[in-house]
Amino acid sequence: MNIIVLLLPIALTLAGGFAFAFVYSSARGQFDDLETPAHRMLLDSDIANESLKGQPHE
Amino acid sequence: MKTMTPTVAFCRHCQSEISSPAVQSISRTGSRTGPGVPLFCCAGCEAVHGILEKHGLTSFYQLRDANPPICAVPMQVAIEDMHRDYRAYDEPGFLKAASSDGNRVRFFLEGMSCSACVWLLEKLPDFCTDVISARVNMAASTIEVVRRPGGSFSFIATTLNQLGYKPHALKTDESTIRLQTRERRYDLIRIGISAALTGNIMIMAVSLYGGATGELAWLFQIVAACLSVPVLSYGAWPFYRSALASLRLRRLNIDVPIALAILVGVLTSVVSLARGGTDLYFDSLSMLVFLLLSSRFLLKSIQDTNLQATHLEDDLLVGTVEKEVRSGVWAETSASVLQIGDRVKIQVGSLVPIDGLVDSGFAKVNAAVLTGESANLNVSVGDVVEAGCRYVSGDSVLRVLKTPRQTRLAGILKETERLAETKSKFVHLSDLGAQYFIAIVFMLATGVVLFFFKANPAEGISRALALIIVTCPCVFGIAIPLSMAMAIRKAARRGVIIKSADAIEKLWSAQKVFFDKTATLTTGKMTVVRSCYSKQSDLGILRGLEQDQLHPIAQSLTRYATTEGAAAVQFQSIEKLATGGVSGFIDGFTYKVRPLPGSGINANFGLFQNERIIADFEVGDEIRPETFRVLTWLRKAGLETHILSGDRKPIVDQCAAKLGFSQTETRAQMTPEEKAKVIIASGSNSVMIGDGANDASAFAAASVGIAVHGSLDVSLRAADMYLTQPNLESIPALFQIARSAKSAIYRNLAFSASFNIAAGALAIMGEMTPLWAAVLMPLSSLTVLLSALFSSRQFQTLEART
Numbered sequence: 001m002n003i004i005v006l007l008l009p010i011a012l013t014l015a016g017g018f019a020f021a022f023v024y025s026s027a028r029g030q031f032d033d034l035e036t037p038a039h040r041m042l043l044d045s046d047i048a049n050e051s052l053k054g055q056p057h058e
Numbered sequence: 059m060k061t062m063t064p065t066v067a068f069c070r071h072c073q074s075e076i077s078s079p080a081v082q083s084i085s086r087t088g089s090r091t092g093p094g095v096p097l098f099c100c101a102g103c104e105a106v107h108g109i110l111e112k113h114g115l116t117s118f119y120q121l122r123d124a125n126p127p128i129c130a131v132p133m134q135v136a137i138e139d140m141h142r143d144y145r146a147y148d149e150p151g152f153l154k155a156a157s158s159d160g161n162r163v164r165f166f167l168e169g170m171s172c173s174a175c176v177w178l179l180e181k182l183p184d185f186c187t188d189v190i191s192a193r194v195n196m197a198a199s200t201i202e203v204v205r206r207p208g209g210s211f212s213f214i215a216t217t218l219n220q221l222g223y224k225p226h227a228l229k230t231d232e233s234t235i236r237l238q239t240r241e242r243r244y245d246l247i248r249i250g251i252s253a254a255l256t257g258n259i260m261i262m263a264v265s266l267y268g269g270a271t272g273e274l275a276w277l278f279q280i281v282a283a284c285l286s287v288p289v290l291s292y293g294a295w296p297f298y299r300s301a302l303a304s305l306r307l308r309r310l311n312i313d314v315p316i317a318l319a320i321l322v323g324v325l326t327s328v329v330s331l332a333r334g335g336t337d338l339y340f341d342s343l344s345m346l347v348f349l350l351l352s353s354r355f356l357l358k359s360i361q362d363t364n365l366q367a368t369h370l371e372d373d374l375l376v377g378t379v380e381k382e383v384r385s386g387v388w389a390e391t392s393a394s395v396l397q398i399g400d401r402v403k404i405q406v407g408s409l410v411p412i413d414g415l416v417d418s419g420f421a422k423v424n425a426a427v428l429t430g431e432s433a434n435l436n437v438s439v440g441d442v443v444e445a446g447c448r449y450v451s452g453d454s455v456l457r458v459l460k461t462p463r464q465t466r467l468a469g470i471l472k473e474t475e476r477l478a479e480t481k482s483k484f485v486h487l488s489d490l491g492a493q494y495f496i497a498i499v500f501m502l503a504t505g506v507v508l509f510f511f512k513a514n515p516a517e518g519i520s521r522a523l524a525l526i527i528v529t530c531p532c533v534f535g536i537a538i539p540l541s542m543a544m545a546i547r548k549a550a551r552r553g554v555i556i557k558s559a560d561a562i563e564k565l566w567s568a569q570k571v572f573f574d575k576t577a578t579l580t581t582g583k584m585t586v587v588r589s590c591y592s593k594q595s596d597l598g599i600l601r602g603l604e605q606d607q608l609h610p611i612a613q614s615l616t617r618y619a620t621t622e623g624a625a626a627v628q629f630q631s632i633e634k635l636a637t638g639g640v641s642g643f644i645d646g647f648t649y650k651v652r653p654l655p656g657s658g659i660n661a662n663f664g665l666f667q668n669e670r671i672i673a674d675f676e677v678g679d680e681i682r683p684e685t686f687r688v689l690t691w692l693r694k695a696g697l698e699t700h701i702l703s704g705d706r707k708p709i710v711d712q713c714a715a716k717l718g719f720s721q722t723e724t725r726a727q728m729t730p731e732e733k734a735k736v737i738i739a740s741g742s743n744s745v746m747i748g749d750g751a752n753d754a755s756a757f758a759a760a761s762v763g764i765a766v767h768g769s770l771d772v773s774l775r776a777a778d779m780y781l782t783q784p785n786l787e788s789i790p791a792l793f794q795i796a797r798s799a800k801s802a803i804y805r806n807l808a809f810s811a812s813f814n815i816a817a818g819a820l821a822i823m824g825e826m827t828p829l830w831a832a833v834l835m836p837l838s839s840l841t842v843l844l845s846a847l848f849s850s851r852q853f854q855t856l857e858a859r860t
Binding site: 035036 | 173176177180195196197198243247250254255257258261274277
């Protein structure tokens, strides 16, 4: 029983921490556009850079 | 007679099959090419490819070809579309409406489909010097462009258009957008908090059902109750608010039984907790709130398409014209500042923004947008040109009779808005269901209370309350929004943007489908429908003469010669004839292309060599190749098809005969006002498919209005759905999607009814415990959820087979 008294607050704090992180990032607009960044991320790396080869880097 | 073996090849740009008899590269220099050199289906695609090549952006194709299954949208660009006039976007009035700080504008883009498009569009600053930054939002199909100070938005819009993404400027009502963003974020936060708390409540609940006793059970009960407080108050707030609003309007909606079940559950549980009982429903109720919130959010975020009436800029009432400021001195000015009596010149290819009297000269105008008439009209001194006509050619000066706000066109727009507002209030299936649902559950609950009234009133009340809690209508709350969201998403993948789920429900009961003719059943572009020539070189001469002319007929002749594989003959100089047509001189011959007198429906043109006719061509508005197939499908599906056209009767009759419309199904020479009247008179289950300003009122009057690809902004605003591909192929798919959504929803209704009958029976017999509720309620939700998801998969495989 005693251990429950310790574990319960720990579990709830953990859950609260994640909930807070979610609220914080939603409020800052992290989830406003869920589609485009996925594509953009793919592009910035390989092919997009290849096409810029030979051009001066900004 | 020509006999050539058809070769299959694909356009380098839009990947559509090139099916002309002789496949050749149609580069403008006319040079024939060997294998390995890109082929194009039309001059538009070639031009876009040219732009990409010039700026070193050809990895666009690599990217696109890497995801063929996603990017199945053809990107064909018609060369006529590339000369669209966007000068209105430079006016101060536009900037005020569309930009918050004067440098930032959002455009809705047609034709965006995969990561290759994102890549290309975000490269805009690299090759369009007026752009500082470009940011794409794929889900909304929009791009936000920031211009360099002094840059021109018309130039930016033209560039986007030339790449094949037709831009529509969006009004930035800053406060609305901020409000929407905030609402979306709040919804997400609500879901997040409900999810986190529900998860933890479940941990407690499982150990309680698992047999925890004594102090531990008491502690867990208290903690679970405390955790459920935010979920059942803050989380469930939208349901309470909506239920209250609906009660105030004396119209039951689906949120009334939901809110009621939650409130009754909370009350029962609190009373039970205070008395030390075990009738605690906190876990089931929290789970219910979380699932309801999630499925609603999904539907809402899919429905938000930016094409809502309030968001689109009006492109018809603005425009730039040349105005005579002093006698003989002309200056460009915005149409919105014109006064009655001003003398103006209209640029070839743009829409006439005013009603004007021809003061001098002559002109050809096309009223297809306004009336649906496909043929060009010749106007000369004394004739009136109405606003909304496209100025095809000529050098006339117009005297302003009516300013842009006073024209018939402006009247049509106002009428459209009025009709759209008064569009009959629609009772959703879920709200209708909710009414029956409440009636049944309350009759049963009262019955239970009365039955136990004498023997054991407390037991009767507890059984009745349990009944109300466990029969919560999750099918209406979860499965219907989910099925609708799936249908909207599926439709988007097939090239139909649906503005709201209502339209899907309305499609179920559709009985009559009305089609506009010009640019809907037909391509709306002039095409050579008949030709007579003896040598391939004649076509080369034709192409050489016409390829640099902007006139739509010249372009149609050029397109014909190119697809037939003719290389252009290089003329030294080409003159325009005063009577219409062009002439050029080469190798000792004078060649002319000019109209032939004819009485037929279509226009005829002859190619002359030293005044001797050597070839002739008939040019008309061609029926889309897929139209007949689509109509046959619709008729087989039991729908009545009608033509509702503004065009002249002989032309409409000819088209109707070819497509198998009967006399009673064909109506010609309709004004926009008459179209709306016919639709209202035809009853409530009508679908209107069209494109022009003359269809906008009809869209608003019909129960579902569908705008085809390339429609005007005003039609986009009035329509409920919008085709993103330049063909009608997606219409049968749309009906299929709507019908499959319907069967999925009815199947879910059956599932849910059986669950509710079982749970209700348990509650009435007094066997219902919180454990049963905790098992049955999520199980019922989960079943309908999986069924909604599963049905879509089944549909996709079915589609793949056909």
